[in-house]
Amino acid sequence: MSITAILINAFALVCLIYGFYRDRDKAVKSLKKAAKSLFGILPTILIIIIIIGLMLGFVPPAEISRFVGEQSGILGVLLVGAVGAVLHIPALIAFPLAASMLESGATVMAVAAFITTLTMIGIVTLPMEIKILGKKFALLRNGLSFIIAIIIAILIGVIL
């Protein structure tokens, strides 16, 4: 187990102990919720893991990096950003998927764009957002989110 994984587990454990100390019933309720969502998300995670395995096993890194690697430049970043905006998958799964993209030759820039648009922009949920928060707000938020996602991605590419 990596240090990161140990830290994450330690943090969760501390929070859980504090939760029990504050209110036993609430902590038990939290654990039940945790178990429920764990089993809820498990099939999706397994599907993504199989996809990652197949992708890294079959698609040559050169193919992937042609679209999202060094030579694709800013166009590749825009492309991945657009894919992220349209896809509707849980954010938790975005990270292993992003890691597999990196492993197969995608740039840090493209990966950052993917994560940011995937989480912040929801084309699928846009009608709902418009209904609840108004057309103008929803369109502004999604549109500007795409722009800042690209800026953040470029800056991450420069820093890292």
Add this chain to the structure above:
Amino acid sequence: MLLAGMFIVALILVSIYPDRRGAVFNTSMDYLTEMAFILPAVMVLMGLFSVYIPEETVVKHLGKASGSKGFFLAILFGTLPTGPLYVAFPMASTLIKKGARISNIVVFLSAWACIKIPQEMVELQFLGPEFMLARLSLTIIFVGLMGFVIEWMMKRTNGVIDG
């Protein structure tokens, strides 16, 4: 269903190309173990947050917060809760009706979307501390700017949100 289908597709593919079996299997197992080490902890955190920080708490504090305090509260309350972004839309609507600043709503929604703590843990595990910290800090900066721009654009025309 979908999982079973995916599994069968994978099985067929690796039986057609047996030389790829090792690579596909090893990669999948690597990702599976990495996920298995942190997923229960992440779920426990999400469960705790959802029970200990109810919606009313967020609405109560964010509805009246102003200035830089409003910004930091919006970030904080955005990173704590869990669930997909669309769960936050009705909350944002309530907050607007309660008179919260548009910029803070934008920051709150953005933080909820892409820098939630349980999510950041998974990012840390899979993409490493440098990537996570760089994306986290840049996101906070640009989301704040975006909040002001959207607020300004909303006010410039009519200042009220329809719907």
